[in-house]
Structures are given as structure tokens and as C-alpha cells.
Amino acid sequence: MKLDRRKFLNTLLGVGGIGGILAVFYPIISFLIPPKSAEPKVNSVKAGISAEFPTNSYKIIKFGRKPVILIKTEDNQYKALSASCTHLDCIVQYKSDTKQIWCACHNGIYDLNGRNVSGPPPRPLEEYDVKVIKEEIVITKMG
């Protein structure tokens, strides 16, 4: 009986020890290999290599929780504006033929400075700052 108790205790300690080691190492491993997730609060975002971004085109960048439209104009200038239409929050697009920002939901139109030009949008789009640092496009919040 005494022997059984000791054996039981040793088994318990062994299993518990392994469990304890796992419980300690699991969060460490999880920290070292995090799940794929975007940073919720960001002040700047890298948006790719400048040379790989075609002229007179656009892409939508995830700026934390907010979508941002990054446009490379015909004269190779960058414009970054909030991509959420101020009417009903649809994602806007860049129209390379008219050089305007367009919302497909209700045909709202903004100019390249984000000013609402026609259609239902009541307000302009929020502007972001764009810099090219060592060939890399970096979008930052204004102010």
C-alpha cells in the first residue's frame, strides 16, 4: 500500500511536471510565433516598394482598423486618403481615366485631395501623409 502511494505520487509529479513545463512553454512559443494579425493601433504602415507600384494606379492598404487608399498619380506623386466613403462607409476606388476617387455604391466622387465633388458624400476623405523612405512607401497619420 505504501509502495502504491509512492508510485502514485511519483507518477503524479512526473505527469504534472511535464504538464507544468508545457504550460510554461506554450505561451512562450505562442509569443515567439504569433498568429497572423494586424496591429490595431498604428501610426504608420509600410505600403510596398515605390518602384513596384505602377503609375496612375491605386491599392487599398489596411491601416490598423481603417482602410486607406494609396494612389500613385500620373506625375508619380503619392496620395493616401481614407478609403471609407463618407456617405455609407463603402470602400472607394481610383478611376484612372478621370483621375478621381469614386465610390461604387452611390456614385460619389472625390478629387485627388479627397474633396467631395459630386454625388451623396457629405464630407471630404481624411488625408494621410505619404513618404518614400529608401524606396519604401510609408503612410503615416497626419498631425
Place this chain on the structure above:
Amino acid sequence: MRTRFFYLSIYFITISSLLGVVISGQKENKTIQSSKEDHCYSCHKEIDNLPKDFSENDIHRHANISCSSCHGGDPTSDDQEVAMSPSKGFVGAPKHKDIPKFCGKCHSNINIMRVFQPRIATDQVEQYYTSMHGKKLLTGDENVAECASCHSAHAIFPAKDPRSTVYALNVPGTCNKCHGNSELMKKYNLPSNQLEEYSKSVHGVALLKMKDLGAPACNDCHGNHGAMPPGITSISHVCGTCHVSNMEYFSSTRMAKAFQEQDFHGCEQCHGNHTVLKPTDEMIGVGKDSKCVDCHSSGDEGYTVAKKIYSLLTNLKNQFSLADAKYLEVKKKGMNDIEIGFLLQDAKQALIQSRTLIHTFDSTKVGAKTKDGIEISNKASLLAQKEIDEYYTRRNGFAVATLVFLLVVIALYFKIKDKKKKTEK
């Protein structure tokens, strides 16, 4: 020699024309007297006899335009007999019927107006006479609105100035001064509850409650100086100035032609005019709130299409709501919700676009968009479910780990006790 004469002639003609323009401009501007040497203002102020609505910040006063520029007389004289003498052109207060022409003396003359605002329009009076107000005024109607009824007479501000009677937020109140007068409106067989109706509408709430200057006021649909009720054919164009896609979709349908043939008022037929409420999905379909059943009945093509479109929309709306509920749960549990948020934004966009596509009355087009939306909603739902499962895995894992540590501690306690007993022996 002939060439030199030719060039000299061109120079002469050009200089003469320029001088002509300058002289004519100066001549025109002589009708405007400066308020700097204005005895009208100083005397009337002294005897406390300024007009009731007088404002020191009036746009004309700010531009140094004297009272005499409109009322005539000689502002340089401090003798009332001279200053207000008809021989000096004094006309006093204009008659109601003469006011548009009275203001038009300057406002219809680009040579005068461009001095103050180079891009200003000078067709206000011309437009006014095409309006219902202007037409009635010409027939001798003393009640209709003229310039001062809307702009005031002596407290005029630019339309972008919040103090102006025609500032976007003030327009409904300004129009309502007359249009809310039931006694007055009875004479014209017009209702007088437009402001009440408008205030409840999606436009009125946006403008008057939320102070959203992008929302339309009365003049955005009816026009300003040429104010008229929009005609049957122009209604969809009036609404279409803002709701462009809806107008484009509707105009290219068979329904648009049928509406015209039946004398139906385009957008107004389903959405109303002053009481345009936030549209609901129940407006389509065949339920009790449906607008389609006003004309379509069971068995006809329109009835079937309406039923189908409603079912497509409801399906997407349900899938979106399901995903949205899971998204809220993910957020509440403090799990990673960012990607789900982006997906739901896309799904919401598909729902909005599907609702706009209703105006095509084509279930195939609506169906294609709702299909996209459902796919995105399902993707968001799956991702949200994964996050919720992850939350429970972590919680259960924590419980198991706690239990394991507890058992280890207990086992260690007994082990140490055993060891002690052994050494004591």
C-alpha cells in the same frame, strides 16, 4: 508702309476698346455710392430710425455701399430736404412689385458685380421671373416672395455665412415663413406642412438635427431664384443629382417609361417627396409595406421579380447579421477582430450595392451582388467562429494548466511529507 498702318490701326482699336471698357465700368460704378460719406446712416442712427431689420454687418454696408445706392438721394448732404429730394433721385422704399428690378439694377449688371465678385452670377432676376414667385408677381400678386422676402432687406449676408437667411441650415425656416402659413397657402391651393414633413425625412434629420450641410435643403430640389415644383420628367434628375447610380439604373428600365406613361412621379412614387424616410427592404417584395404591390398583383412578372429580389436581399441581410453578431462576440471576448471587420465592411458594401441595384428591377443583377455578399459574410462568419473557438481553447487550456499545477503542488506536498517521515525513521 501699309503694314505699319495696319499695326497702328490694331493698336488704336485695342486701346480704344480698353478705354471704353474702363470708362463704362466707372460709369456703372457711379450708381454705387460709398457709405464712408454717408449722411443717411448717421442721421437715421441719430434719430433712431434705422430699418427694423438693419444689421451693421450687412454685406452691402461691408462693401461700403451707401443706402442711396438703392434708395437714391444725396448721401453727402446732411440736410434732409436735399438728401431725400426726388430731384436728387430719392425713391424711398420700393414697391413690392418693383423689388426684383430694384435689386437687379446692380445684381443683373456684370460690370458692377464683377468689381465685388469676379465669378458672381448676374441672372438671378432673369431666373426669378421664370419661377412661380416671379410669374405671380408679374400678374400683380402682392403676396409672393421677392428678393427681400428670402434675403431680408437690410441684414443680407453671403449664403455661406451662418447668419444668412439663405444659409443651408436656415433655408427651410426661411421658406417656411410663407409656406408654413396655412391661410396664405390656402389661396394657392398648396399644403403648409412641408417643413413638418421635411423635418421627419432622412434629409431633414441630416440637415436640421445633425447639422450636415451636405444634406439637401428646399432649394437643392426646387431651385433658388427659379424655384419651381419639379416636373414629372425631371424628378428622377432632381434626386439623381445626388443619388446618381439610382437614377442611372432607374432611367434605363422599362419601368421608367411605364411611369412616364402613367404620369407617375419617378422616385417620389415609392419614396415620397418631403417625407423621404430611410428606405427599408420591406419596401420591395410583396409584403404589407411593399410599394411594388401598389401596381403589381400575384401572377404578373413584376410581382414575381419583386418577391425574388426581396428574398435575395433578405438572405444576404441574414447572413450579414449572423456574421456581424459573431464579430461583436469576437470583439467582446477581446480576440483578434480586425480581419473580420474588413470582411464585414466588404459584405456591407455588397448589401448597399444590392439595395441600389433594386432600381434595375433585375433579379439577376441583384442576385449576382447578393451572392458576393453572402460569400464574404460566410468567410467572415468562419473567421469569427475560429476566433471564438480559439478563445475557448485558451480558456480551457488555462483551466487544465491550473489543475495540473494544483496537482503538482499537492503531489509535492505529500512527497516532501514522505521524505520527512523517511528521514525521521
